[in-house]
Ligand code: BEZ
């Protein structure tokens with residue numbers, strides 16, 4: 001096509017795609033081009049704004065390293081991660097909802113025994129967490145593998161802080177034959193997502209804060225069931241309605257119960273105030 005103009009450019013680009021129309025890539029490329037062009041038309045994008053956008057994306061790329069994935073962070077704050085997770089994890093009523101994975105999981109976390117304290121001296125209020133893994137009808141899911149990770153009582157992840165050496169506040173344990181699990185750690189606090197880069201500038205430009213409400217991450221694998229990646233949130237957290245990455249789901253908000261010093265759930269005497277959480281996970285069977 002000659003005489004390209006702002007009216008026919010979309011069709012001109014689409015007509016160059018030579019993949020069968022029933023190919024998934026055809027659907028994705030077509031949708032991408034159509035929506036990108038619609039966006040530019042709708043906001044009447046100027047050349048200076050286009051340049052700014054290119055500069056921004058270039059900087060996002062420059063911030064990426066083996067330790068930091070600024071593009072995923074961008075997807076998170078734009079709500080794209082949350083949308084993709086929600087539309088790919090529709091489950092029968094009663095199943096535990098999935099939410100964002102986040103960048104702070106470590107594949108080779110320490111293996112834990114039931115009841116272990118994996119805080120490794122991290123600051124924070126002692127926390128005793130119990131729970132059970134079941135199927136939708138309440139049937140026992142035995143020996144699930146439970147991967148747990150969280151920020152400490154100052155809102156910091158071990159992998160984020162240069163002054164923290166070694167792994168802490170993370171581990172992998174097995175639920176028992178009845179699906180029960182129990183561990184000890186410290187209560188995590190709310191934290192701000194990394195905002196010293198272009199994603200931080202984007203949040204500031206939108207007048208948004210970088211806070212995530214306090215949460216505990218779980219990844220649960222059991223034979224015959226879909227993998228569950230989720231969080232559990234504290235019902236008293238002030239940022240539940242303004243999570244910078246849109247990870248909160250009402251069904252994942254729980255009571256993190258405060259206790260005065262005394263006998264803890266593991267039978268030991270806890271000389272300081274402590275917290276408990278009891279949360280059950282319902283897995284979706286692989287059909
Ligand atoms: C997290 O919960 O660890 C997280 C999720 C998305 C972006 C940054 C952090």
Ligand code: FE
Nearest residue numbers: 102104151217
């Ligand atoms: Fe987190």
